[in-house]
Amino acid sequence: MDNRRIDQGYLTGTQYKDSSNLSARMNLHKDYTQAEHDWQPWVFERLKLKPGQRILECGCGPGKLWQENLDDIPERCHITLTDLSDGMVAEAKSALDGSEHHFEFQPLNIESLDFEDYTFDTVIANHMLYHVPDIPKAIGEVTRVLKPNGRFIAATNGNNHLKELGEIGRELFDDVEELSGTRLQTLEDRMLDFRLENGIDFLEDHFSQVDLHIYESNLLVTESAPLVRYVMSMIGIDQSPPAGVIEKLTAYLDNEIGTKGHIFITKETGLFVAKV
Numbered sequence: 001m002d003n004r005r006i007d008q009g010y011l012t013g014t015q016y017k018d019s020s021n022l023s024a025r026m027n028l029h030k031d032y033t034q035a036e037h038d039w040q041p042w043v044f045e046r047l048k049l050k051p052g053q054r055i056l057e058c059g060c061g062p063g064k065l066w067q068e069n070l071d072d073i074p075e076r077c078h079i080t081l082t083d084l085s086d087g088m089v090a091e092a093k094s095a096l097d098g099s100e101h102h103f104e105f106q107p108l109n110i111e112s113l114d115f116e117d118y119t120f121d122t123v124i125a126n127h128m129l130y131h132v133p134d135i136p137k138a139i140g141e142v143t144r145v146l147k148p149n150g151r152f153i154a155a156t157n158g159n160n161h162l163k164e165l166g167e168i169g170r171e172l173f174d175d176v177e178e179l180s181g182t183r184l185q186t187l188e189d190r191m192l193d194f195r196l197e198n199g200i201d202f203l204e205d206h207f208s209q210v211d212l213h214i215y216e217s218n219l220l221v222t223e224s225a226p227l228v229r230y231v232m233s234m235i236g237i238d239q240s241p242p243a244g245v246i247e248k249l250t251a252y253l254d255n256e257i258g259t260k261g262h263i264f265i266t267k268e269t270g271l272f273v274a275k276v
């Protein structure tokens, strides 16, 4: 099992030192997802924000949730965006600082939230809890800073998310050490520590009500290059992949697309809405 996923030195120094790896993955989802609504608006709708509320996002990345929903943020909200990675916080700040809404930005680990008890109406952890070494500690911190009647929104993936990528990895790259532990290669890596199947086990002792919302969607990919970029982002988009990997993967994907017209990839993603 690859533990780079919770290695905070790797996460802040390589994988999320800026948004380049994450963007390669987001672009694939944005361009090839078959779904009724885009992901970030779908998440935003479930926040059910009201005017004047205080909101905390942990692991905000470059701040896409807010960039894509700027026009729908209620007035007088006070929104604090935090991330373990200084680079991500800097990108979120440069994207959102000039907006008419009240944003604050702070590098911060969800395991140790630097806020008073009962500060926030809503706390958001959008696809980030599976990077946290001590999930119960993080959820303890979230509940501490939430107001009575506050809500916690935690998005994550399920065991079958992108399972076809794992199958391609096993077929093509069984002998490539650098790819072991990426989502391409191992089924285990999809057994996230906090996932749709087990998230309720972490949440139910802390919250009076927990509801799971599934984002009904799949990927139909019609070009090889964005999929290759996705796979390379798991290694690190600025790292040199082992010789021949890109060529082999591209040839395989081009052949599949040439034969079937597209590559179908299962998505299993969604979020928990937990009420104090």
Ligand SMILES: C[S@@+](CC[C@H](N)C(=O)[O-])C[C@H]1O[C@@H](n2cnc3c(N)ncnc32)[C@H](O)[C@@H]1O
Residues within 6 Å of the ligand: 011, 012, 016, 022, 058, 059, 060, 061, 062, 063, 064, 065, 082, 083, 084, 085, 088, 108, 109, 110, 111, 125, 126, 127, 128, 131, 132, 133
């Ligand atoms: C998959 S990205 C998601 C970014 C953003 N929430 C989104 O959905 O676009 C995970 C983010 O969580 C951050 N992260 C990882 N561990 C963290 C921790 N312990 N505390 C706060 N942020 C963390 C990473 O730096 C990265 O920006």
